[in-house]
Every structure is written in structure tokens, then in C-alpha cells.
Amino acid sequence: MSALSHAASDSATMLRRNLRHALRYPSLTLSVAGLPIIFLLLFVYVFGGALGTGIGGSRAQYLDYLVPGIILMTVASGSLMTAVAVSVDVTEGIIDRFRTMAISRASLLTGHVIGSLITTMFSTALVIGFALALGFRPDAGPVEWIATIGVLLMVTFALTWLAVALGVFAKSPESASNLPLPLQLLPMIGSGFVPTGSMPAGLRWFAEYQPFTPVIETLRGLLMGTPIGHSAVTSAAWCAGIALVGYVWAKTRFNRNRAR
Amino acid sequence: MPAAIKATGLRKSYGDKLVLDGIDLYVPQGTVFALLGPNGAGKTTTVQILSTLIDADAGQVEIAGHDLAEDPDGVRSAIGVTGQFSALDDKLTGRENLILMADLHHLGKIEGRRRADALLERFDLRDAAGKLAATYSGGMRRRLDLAMTLVGDPRVIFLDEPTTGLDPRSRRTMWKIIGDLVAGGVTVLLTTQYLDEADRLADQIAVLDHGRLVAQGSAQELKRRVPGGHIRLRFADATELHRAAHLLTDAVLDKENLTLRVPSDGSLPALRALLDRLDATAVQPEELQVHTPDLDDVFFALTGRPDTAKEALR
Ligand SMILES: Nc1ncnc2c1ncn2[C@@H]1O[C@H](COP(=O)(O)OP(=O)(O)OP(=O)(O)O)[C@@H](O)[C@H]1O
Numbered sequence: 001m002s003a004l005s006h007a008a009s010d011s012a013t014m015l016r017r018n019l020r021h022a023l024r025y026p027s028l029t030l031s032v033a034g035l036p037i038i039f040l041l042l043f044v045y046v047f048g049g050a051l052g053t054g055i056g057g058s059r060a061q062y063l064d065y066l067v068p069g070i071i072l073m074t075v076a077s078g079s080l081m082t083a084v085a086v087s088v089d090v091t092e093g094i095i096d097r098f099r100t101m102a103i104s105r106a107s108l109l110t111g112h113v114i115g116s117l118i119t120t121m122f123s124t125a126l127v128i129g130f131a132l133a134l135g136f137r138p139d140a141g142p143v144e145w146i147a148t149i150g151v152l153l154m155v156t157f158a159l160t161w162l163a164v165a166l167g168v169f170a171k172s173p174e175s176a177s178n179l180p181l182p183l184q185l186l187p188m189i190g191s192g193f194v195p196t197g198s199m200p201a202g203l204r205w206f207a208e209y210q211p212f213t214p215v216i217e218t219l220r221g222l223l224m225g226t227p228i229g230h231s232a233v234t235s236a237a238w239c240a241g242i243a244l245v246g247y248v249w250a251k252t253r254f255n256r257n258r259a260r
Numbered sequence: 261m262p263a264a265i266k267a268t269g270l271r272k273s274y275g276d277k278l279v280l281d282g283i284d285l286y287v288p289q290g291t292v293f294a295l296l297g298p299n300g301a302g303k304t305t306t307v308q309i310l311s312t313l314i315d316a317d318a319g320q321v322e323i324a325g326h327d328l329a330e331d332p333d334g335v336r337s338a339i340g341v342t343g344q345f346s347a348l349d350d351k352l353t354g355r356e357n358l359i360l361m362a363d364l365h366h367l368g369k370i371e372g373r374r375r376a377d378a379l380l381e382r383f384d385l386r387d388a389a390g391k392l393a394a395t396y397s398g399g400m401r402r403r404l405d406l407a408m409t410l411v412g413d414p415r416v417i418f419l420d421e422p423t424t425g426l427d428p429r430s431r432r433t434m435w436k437i438i439g440d441l442v443a444g445g446v447t448v449l450l451t452t453q454y455l456d457e458a459d460r461l462a463d464q465i466a467v468l469d470h471g472r473l474v475a476q477g478s479a480q481e482l483k484r485r486v487p488g489g490h491i492r493l494r495f496a497d498a499t500e501l502h503r504a505a506h507l508l509t510d511a512v513l514d515k516e517n518l519t520l521r522v523p524s525d526g527s528l529p530a531l532r533a534l535l536d537r538l539d540a541t542a543v544q545p546e547e548l549q550v551h552t553p554d555l556d557d558v559f560f561a562l563t564g565r566p567d568t569a570k571e572a573l574r
């Protein structure tokens with residue numbers, strides 16, 4: 001086998017390992033959907049009436065407005081799981097075994113990234129299903145749905161590489177579970193929960209320029225038919241940048257000699 | 261015999277702490293080499309360097325014909341490593357752990373499973389094959405760890421303290437496994453704090469202390485470097501002790517423990533002669549022990565201090 005097919009087969013082996021972990025501890029995978037669902041319920045039923053009036057509509061319209069932000073929150077929760085799983089791997093003994101074997105070095109990380117893409121997409125589907133059950137009524141056609149999935153894969157891929165880097169960087173799984181917390185809350189300080197126009201100047205500036213806002217706007221455009229403008233391009237640029245930073249950071253840290 | 265492991269001038273420091281201070285090792289193919297030393301001697305550091313986990317600051321290493329610096333992947337494909345701390349996937353079963361290794365060695369599905377099952381059988385883990393590694397006892401973890409190391413059929417095996425923390429029975433099992441490996445032509449470098457273990461398993465022993473090799477040789481050769489053995493006599497009271505001491509002028513007196521150390525090779529005629537002399541003066545020792553020189557004495561003679569590691573751990 002060539003070096004490339006070895007790398008592919010090693011990555012597939014690592015992916016199988018991660019999926020096995022995920023299946024063995026399904027509650028961990030499900031808990032990724034937990035926080036977004038709680039936020040969904042809280043915001044729709046507790047604040048939804050008032051916030052719906054705020055956007056010039058009803059509780060039902062607020063639900064439609066909220067879902068894209070909640071979806072991103074799910075993706076961010078998924079990245080938290082990834083950071084923890086990577087950190088467990090690099091701080092526990094098995095990494096030393098992998099390092100003394102003639103296997104492709106990147107395969108461990110690649111396996112994590114692909115595994116997270118799969119589990120996070122699963123959690124996202126769960127959250128969208130839940131939202132539909134609550135009365136979320138997107139007016140997207142098949143093309144828009146496919147585009148939505150594409151955007152979600154793109155964001156998940158970017159955040160996952162960042163999470164992998166955080167996991168490699170963290171001193172322990174505990175600290176790895178804290179590092180991505182800002183990511184989870186970032187959709188709130190954007191256009192995810194309320195329009196940025198309602199925020200005070202400084203915050204509003206941040207909310208409009210932070211990476212999640214164009215992604216939320218793109219998703220909202222695809223799902224609800226609001227104008228997308230150049231949000232799609234901005235999202236793609238952000239995702240490419242984040243993925244690249246995460247990738248380079250993770251690789252350099254991972255390939256460095258064990259600094260224990 | 262060609263060398264399986266050849267290292268010259270290994271040096272390593274962490275910050276300004278010198279951990280390895282010029283280590284030379286030569287391990288012929290198909291032999292067992294024991295690196296013996298107390299806590300902090302640098303055993304693990306040596307194994308980590310030889311197994312490509314960390315870089316040495318200086319020195320050259322060749323393993324199974326591969327240069328460590330130029331061809332680390334060549335080295336990796338020839339070696340198997342069982343580190344000091346277990347390197348299992350706790351969230352997989354014993355069998356899944358072995359199959360994971362088989363997949364990473366690209367053995368193919370059928371051959372991988374066959375080898376996993378054979379190893380489970382050989383390491384007495386068949387009943388626990390389907391249980392999560394997290395639920396294994398210390399001895400089972402150690403065995404699974406070694407089984408995982410063997411999946412790829414390595415020609416050179418590193419074992420960092422393979423029996424630390426095992427009960428006497430598991431230790432014996434481990435010794436037997438290591439013996440079988442060597443019979444199959446594999447080269448083993450192991451580290452240990454147990455002198456009897458090195459004595460029992462190793463063709464060559466190197467004594468490591470504060471990052472330097474203070475002695476090297478077979479167990480026999482090392483033992484020859486220390487003064488001979490002795491017979492220890494313990495007496496009921498001080499009067500008896502002094503009477504005996506008067507008679508046996510070359511003995512070393514230990515008033516506190518009421519014992520005499522009489523230099524002797526511990527052979528039967530020497531023992532009989534000593535007892536006859538005691539009988540003649542009607543001095544009756546309460547207890548008698550024959551002490552032939554062991555590696556404890558070697559360690560003491562070489563480092564000028566008792567083997568503290570062993571005392572702390574046993
Ligand atoms: N990553 C590190 N950073 C700093 N010092 C280290 C590091 N690794 C090892 N040391 C130091 O190097 C010395 C040798 O350590 P090593 O682990 O090789 O000893 P050892 O002989 O394996 O001991 P033990 O019997 O306790 O396993 C120790 O003093 C240890 O504190």
C-alpha cells in the first residue's frame with residue numbers, strides 16, 4: 001500500500017474507534033443537543049412572546065427567527081465534545097502507543113474530525129427535528145435544504161478543527177471542556193437571538209462582525225427566505241480562516257514532542 | 261550476533277536537570293537486556309528515547325538496523341513498546357483494543373481477528389475479551405497492554421517495568437511470557453527495580469543510577485564484583501553473642517540485633533565446620549541464615565547505598 005492509502009486506512013480505523021465510543025456512550029452524544037434544546041424551549045416559551053413582539057410578530061414567528069442561532073449553538077456544543085475527546089486521547093496513555101507505531105500521525109486527528117462531523121450533524125438533525133415538532137415552519141425547498149446542509153458541514157468542519165486544536169492544547173480534559181464555552185454562547189451575541197439593531201452601539205458592532213452572524217444570516221436566508229446578501233461569502237471566508245488556523249495549530253502542537 | 265539495539269552517548273536533560281549522562285547500550289539479537297535502577301534513575305527516559313517518543317539531546321541509536329534519527333518510521337515498524345503506564349483504550353473492550361492494533365498494522369480483517377483471539381487465549385483474557393478495558397484489574401491491564409504490543413509481531417520489544425504492581429502469581433506469568441518471547445527469537449529490553457527479576461530474566465544487566473551506567477554484565481559477572489557471602493547467626497542474649505564472637509574472630513558483630521556475620525561461601529562443608537566449632541564450645545545460635553551474594557549486594561557495592569527503590573516498594 002502507498003503512504004497515502006495507509007493514511008486513509010489509518011484514519012478510517014481511528015474514525016471507527018471514535019464512532020464506537022460515540023455509540024457506546026450515546027448519552028454523551030445526545031447531551032450535545034441538550035443545551036440548545038433547553039435554550040430553544042426557554043426562549044420560545046418564556047421570552048418568545050415578548051421577543052416576538054420585538055421583531056414585529058408573534059411567538060411562532062420568533063421560533064422561526066430563533067432556530068438558525070440554536071442550530072449554531074448545537075454545532076458549537078459538538079465542538080466541545082470534540083475538544084474533550086481529543087484531550088482525553090492526548091493526555092492518556094494510548095497516545096504514547098500510537099506514537100511508537102508506524103502509523104500516519106495525522107490519522108488520529110483526522111479520525112476525530114470526521115467522527116465529529118458525523119455526530120454533530122446527527123445532533124443538529126435532532127435539534128431541527130425538535131424545532132419542527134414545536135412548530136418551526138421553514139419555507140425552504142430541496143435546493144435550500146441541501147444548501148443548508150452544505151453550510152452546516154462547512155461550519156462544523158471549521159469549528160471542529162478549532163476544537164481539535166483546543167483539545168491538543170488543553171492541559172487536561174477538564175480544561176478542554178471549558179475552552180470552547182465562549183463558542184457556545186457566541187450565537188447569543190450575534191443575530192442569533194435578537195436582531196443586532198436592538199443592541200447598544202459597541203456590542204452591535206461586535207455582533208455584526210463576529211463570525212457567527214453571517215452564518216446565521218445565511219441559514220436564516222436559506223430556511224426562511226430572508227435576504228442573504230454577501231453573508232454567504234463572508235461565512236465561507238470565516239470558515240476557511242477558522243479551519244485553517246485550527247488545522248495548523250492542531251498539527252504543529254500535535255507533532256511536537258510530548259512535553260509532559 | 262548482530263545488534264538489535266545499539267546506542268552510544270545518549271544524553272538528555274530537562275531544563276538544567278541532567279537525566280541521562282552518556283549512555284551506551286549494546287543488545288545482541290534474541291537476548292534479554294535489563295536496565296536496572298531505582299526511581300528517577302532514567303529508565304523510562306531511556307526507553308522513551310529508544311522507542312522514538314522523545315528526542316535525545318545527543319547520541320546515536322540504531323534499532324534493528326534502522327537509524328533512529330534518520331528513519332524513525334523504520335524503527336517504529338520493528339519495535340513494540342509497553343510503557344510504564346498502561347496504554348489502552350478504556351472505552352473499548354479487550355478484544356476491540358487488540359483489533360484496533362491489528363487494523364493499525366494493516367493485517368486485514370480475518371488475520372487481525374485471528375491474531376486478536378490467539379492473543380486473548382495466550383494471555384488468559386478470553387473470559388474478559390468482551391468487557392471494557394476500564395473494568396480490568398491491574399494485572400489484566402498489564403497483560404492486555406503487552407498483548408497489544410505483540411499484535412504487530414515486533415522483533416524488538418521494550419518493556420518499562422512490566423511487573424511493577426503485579427502480585428507474585430501475575431509476575432510469574434509475565435516472566436513466563438517474556439521467556440517464551442525470547443525463545444521465539446525476539447529481543448527484549450526491559451527495565452525493572454527488582455533485582456531478582458533482572459537476575460531471573462536477563463542475559464545482560466546494566467545498572468543505571470542518576471543517568472549513568474555504573475555497571476554492566478551478566479548476573480553472574482555482577483555478583484562476582486562484590487565481596488563473598490556470609491552466614492548470619494542470631495543469639496538468644498548478649499552473653500551467648502560475645503562468647504561466639506570470641507571464638508569466631510573474623511565475624512562482624514551486630515550487638516543491637518544480637519547477630520554475627522561470618523564471612524563464608526555458604527557451602528555445606530563450610531557450614532558444617534562452623535557448626536562443629538560452635539558445638540565444641542557449647543554456644544547455641546538461635547537462628548542461622550546463609551546469605552549468598554545477590555544483586556542487592558551488587559547495588560550496594562556499586563552505588564554505595566542500599567537499593568532504596570526496592571525498600572520503598574516492597
Ligand atoms: N518531562 C520531564 N520533565 C522534567 N523532568 C523529567 C521529565 N521526565 C523525567 N524527568 C526527570 O528525569 C529523571 C528520570 O526520570 P525517569 O522517568 O526516566 O526515571 P525512572 O528511572 O523511569 O524512574 P521510575 O522508577 O520512577 O519510573 C527524574 O528525575 C525525573 O524527574
Ligand SMILES: [Mg+2]
Binds near residue numbers: 305344
Ligand atoms: Mg520509569
